[in-house]
Amino acid sequence: MGYTNAGKSTLFNCLTGAGVLASSRMFATLDPKLKAIELPSRRKVLLSDTVGFIRNLPHTLVTSFRATLEEVAQAEVLLHVRDAASTYGEEQKSQVEKVLGELEALDKPRIEVMNKIDLLGEHERQRVLARTQARDGVGTDEVAVSAQTGEGIDALLSAIDRALHSDPVIDAELRVPQHEGAALAAIEAGMVVHRRAYEGNLVRLGVSGPASLLGRLRKFRVRDELNVKETS
Ligand SMILES: Nc1nc2c(ncn2[C@@H]2O[C@H](COP(=O)(O)OP(=O)(O)OP(=O)(O)O)[C@@H](O)[C@H]2O)c(=O)[nH]1
Ligand SMILES: [Mg+2]
Incomplete structure (x- = not known):
């Protein structure tokens, strides 16, 4: 989940593109935004793409939004996909967290996925990489990726493995x-x-x-x- 245009669907396709399990075709027929993938631990998880969170979601919409984002409520781990190249990154992050608050999902395990690092200049890129590596495995995980080039995807899969506590x-x-x-x-x-x-x-x-x-x-x-x- 994450702000509109952060790259959620691109990341979803990147994660599910190569190693989609044959058994996930059953889910794909039921819901194209739900696919099974295998983690490095060999555990299988269902990955779900959501619609983008929009700016200043009116309170009256939250009820219907809640239905759309049932996945968020059911998810064991949330991947907050962020556009690392956006100038409005921090603002978008607080918008998303506000919506998560409305959905009472703020205390779920969450991985911050800094996406689109291919668009960053070298200096900014090093800064994001240093920060995500420093947080590796501590508190809310943060991983830098490019859903477009595939960079960082292995690290993201390991982070998902670390965040999943059921069926250890x-x-x-x-x-x-x-x-x-x-x-x-x-x-x-x-x-x-x-x-x-x-x-x-x-x-x-x-x-x-x-x-x-x-x-x-x-x-x-x-x-x-x-x-x-x-x-x-
Ligand atoms: N350069 C670059 N572009 C990306 C990356 N990931 C996504 N994009 C581009 O960003 C745009 C939005 O990507 P989507 O995957 O549709 O974003 P989304 O979060 O699913 O958007 P909504 O579903 O509308 O909320 C597209 O033009 C993608 O090609 C990336 O890692 N690098
Ligand atoms: Mg999308």
């Missing part, structure tokens, strides 16, 4: 019989595999993956005491 990513050791094709396929599709070793007809995997998926595969988890013993 957990490190685990799994031991799976090789004939458990479905379990092995689920691991390949949904986790990051760090190590893989074969022990007879078992596959031993060092993974990090979403707690929900590890929960479903819990019977294959190697007990923690064992890990400690083997790594120490």
Whole structure:
């Protein structure tokens, strides 16, 4: 979400363009502004594009606006897309925050996405980059990107991963019989595999993956005491 013309739809297309999941076609049919993407942690999230926030939204419009921006209320993390090249950046930011206040969404986790950094002169560009790097992972995250050139998109995906606290990513050791094709396929599709070793007809995997998926595969988890013993 963000001010009109900040580049929300361009960013949406940039984030969803390359790695759109086949399963997201179902959502695309229901709503073209909703698409599933995969984060570096392998967690899948739905990304939603919203209409632009306009200047001085009349109070009477807020009710209907609320319906349009249902996504904002439902979102777990908000990406506030800002036009880093606009002279009215600060004013636009406070307008957007005012609307977020109306939607009672100010306390949601929020990432400030400074977009259009390709339009900045070198001096201004360094200033924005220095500030966003300084805030990396601390408080409200701030990431500098160009939705047009793709610069900074990987950093943005990592920031989304950091901001998402439901279904956290957990490190685990799994031991799976090789004939458990479905379990092995689920691991390949949904986790990051760090190590893989074969022990007879078992596959031993060092993974990090979403707690929900590890929960479903819990019977294959190697007990923690064992890990400690083997790594120490
Ligand atoms: N140079 C440059 N232009 C960009 C970038 N991102 C978006 N634009 C341009 O900015 C304009 C607005 O982009 P949109 O993606 O339509 O902006 P929006 O926030 O979706 O606009 P609304 O939906 O109308 O609120 C378009 O002309 C884009 O091509 C960027 O990173 N760099
Ligand atoms: Mg748009």
